[in-house]
Amino acid sequence: MSQFILHKENTRGHANHGWLDAHHSFSFANYYNPERMHFGVLRVLNDDSIDGGMGFGSHPHDNMEIITIPLAGAIAHKDSMGNSAVIKNGEIQVMSAGTGVSHSEFNANADEQLNLLQIWLFPNKKNVTPRYDQQTLDVAARHNNFQQILSPNADDAGVWIQQDAWFSLGKFDEGFETAYKIKKAGNGVYAFVINGEVTINGQVLSKRDGLGVWDTDSISFKANTADAEVLLMDVPMELN
């Protein structure tokens, strides 16, 4: 029997720092909700809006898989591994923090708002060598399709991380129905609605709602609106 947890958009943690308007699906920074600590190895799902030219100065991370997906605008990234890049909507960035890495993240544009999803997963192996990657995605390939954008395998579609996790993005026409098969036994799926309205396993979800489903091997999906856009995060439910 499958189980689920529903996180409505307006129940997320919220912090408005002026230049940064952040919504947290799970406990983060000063938002602490013991009922919202993680979904399996998915520990952070932040929905950040950052004013033009503003951002996070250099700060360290360790032992975390950090995935950044710009939804609007572009982010300028620099890190202690020597990487300097701009990641824009339609691209994905991944950083395996491992033994430790410092980076800065700023809105690359002075006159345009940046909206991004930043997602952190616990790694399946501690103290790996830090690693950075980014990829441009074929946005057309996600029309009425869950396009894989991340996996544990370097030679598979999308970026890869140090965890048995698969991410997929899809953009759907109204009325489109499909099913998503979970990639690995023991994994669950956390669905996050980027735009529009969808129904997953009978649960109606609106923009920025999240639904975690586990103890199942697949989920049913229907797009209820023309602009439905969803991120699926297929992650181990057991912490390493």
Next chain:
Amino acid sequence: MQTTILYIGRDTEITAVMNRLLNARPEWKGLCVCKNEEAIFICKEQHVDLVLLGNGIDPDSETELKNKLLALQPGLKIIQHYGGGSGLLYGEVMSAL
């Protein structure tokens, strides 16, 4: 009454950030070190409420460290700190306590 939190991690920059973050909260007293010997010395000298294990500690060293700290302070809470002093710290500490 402050909660004393001992952080051990091998990266000096992250350790410095942890020291700043832990001690920024008046209810916490942060003691942050890079070496096992320093952590053991602290646990010999004073009561610690919570230990955070940071980056770069290999499995054998971690086991040895845990055993020595628990021998000095039985029942001491020891948890893994992920993220390097970032947004997870408050939640980790609150959950552990």
